[in-house]
Amino acid sequence: HPIFFYLFLVYKRNIYHPRDKVIAVHVPEYHKLQNSPWYKRGFSHEAVITADADNLSEVFKEESGRIQKNVDTIKKRLDDAGLPDAEVKIIAGKPGEAIVHASQEEQAHLIVTGTRGLGTIRRTLVGSVSDYVLHHANVPVLICRHKSH
Numbered sequence: 001h002p003i004f005f006y007l008f009l010v011y012k013r014n015i016y017h018p019r020d021k022v023i024a025v026h027v028p029e030y031h032k033l034q035n036s037p038w039y040k041r042g043f044s045h046e047a048v049i050t051a052d053a054d055n056l057s058e059v060f061k062e063e064s065g066r067i068q069k070n071v072d073t074i075k076k077r078l079d080d081a082g083l084p085d086a087e088v089k090i091i092a093g094k095p096g097e098a099i100v101h102a103s104q105e106e107q108a109h110l111i112v113t114g115t116r117g118l119g120t121i122r123r124t125l126v127g128s129v130s131d132y133v134l135h136h137a138n139v140p141v142l143i144c145r146h147k148s149h
């Protein structure tokens with residue numbers, strides 16, 4: 001997505017200092033896993049036991065491959081923006097909560113995030129990650145909007 005590169009460039013050109021430790025937080029969505037019948041039952045012990053182990057293993061393998069591909073893309077975007085030493089951290093959970101948690105865990109001094117440009121109605125119904133981070137982080141938050149949004 002173009003917002004990654006834009007976000008990293010804005011940070012690099014306007015804020016970055018060579019001594020900064022840069023961490024990109026990736027909170028993946030587990031598409032196949034979330035669409036499987038047992039996931040909707042709440043991960044109860046019964047649901048996990050009734051899942052086909054081979055099928056479940058294949059789903060995890062596919063999700064892992066997709067997530068690794070996303071991480072590789074993020075690393076490339078960081079490299080392209082001139083931030084080759086940046087680390088990519090993968091965290092499961094709700095994106096806003098995961099980003100805020102990572103910022104606390106890493107003792108971040110700043111969170112830089114993008115916005116996907118959700119419409120007013122959708123943002124009102126589902127909320128936005130950037131709104132969540134802005135209102136729950138205990139450090140300054142820079143929200144970058146790409147010109148395509």
